[in-house]
Amino acid sequence: MNKIGFLVLVIKLGIFLLICFCSPLYAASHRSLTADEVKDITASSFLDNNDIWSPKHAIDGLSQTPWVPHRDDGAKGAWIQVNLKQTSPIQKIGLINGFARDETAFKINHRIRRARLVFADGQEIPIKLKDDMSLQLIEVNRISSDFVRLIIEDIYPSSKYPHTCLAEMKIYIADSVN
Numbered sequence: 001m002n003k004i005g006f007l008v009l010v011i012k013l014g015i016f017l018l019i020c021f022c023s024p025l026y027a028a029s030h031r032s033l034t035a036d037e038v039k040d041i042t043a044s045s046f047l048d049n050n051d052i053w054s055p056k057h058a059i060d061g062l063s064q065t066p067w068v069p070h071r072d073d074g075a076k077g078a079w080i081q082v083n084l085k086q087t088s089p090i091q092k093i094g095l096i097n098g099f100a101r102d103e104t105a106f107k108i109n110h111r112i113r114r115a116r117l118v119f120a121d122g123q124e125i126p127i128k129l130k131d132d133m134s135l136q137l138i139e140v141n142r143i144s145s146d147f148v149r150l151i152i153e154d155i156y157p158s159s160k161y162p163h164t165c166l167a168e169m170k171i172y173i174a175d176s177v178n
């Protein structure tokens with residue numbers, strides 16, 4: 001083996017070891033909030049006071065069930081808030097936009113275009129969401145808080161109904177050892 005061949009081998013081995021070493025650390029660096037850690041979930045309103053559109057559906061783990069604020073409240077200023085039982089280091093927020101049951105349900109209702117996230121220490125993070133049904137992750141870098149509030153600022157207009165939908169709002173907690 002010549003010098004270059006040996007060097008390439010060393011680099012490959014180094015990358016392999018780096019991946020082996022870092023992957024478990026990364027995987028363990030944060031975790032999803034469990035149901036036991038949620039105190040409650042509230043919102044500025046929900047459509048027709050019908051339980052089927054209530055804020056609890058934003059944390060039920062199902063894309064096909066959204067929180068839907070009242071039509072007069074939905075396009076701007078409507079908010080949803082997850083209250084935690086205790087102050088925790090929040091690492092990221094995961095959002096699934098719209099009525100993500102299927103493409104049709106998605107398009108015939110408003111989706112969130114811009115919002116801001118608010119935390120207990122007063123920090124506010126403006127966010128812009130993509131107009132699709134994927135899980136969108138927002139890093140917030142260990143903000144210590146016992147709640148996360150999302151306030152809607154702007155929407156992608158629907159082709160039919162005047163209702164804004166949010167399918168899921170997930171909270172990821174940083175592990176204390178990292």
Ligand SMILES: [Ca+2]
Binds near residue numbers: 058059060063065167
């Ligand atoms: Ca849901």
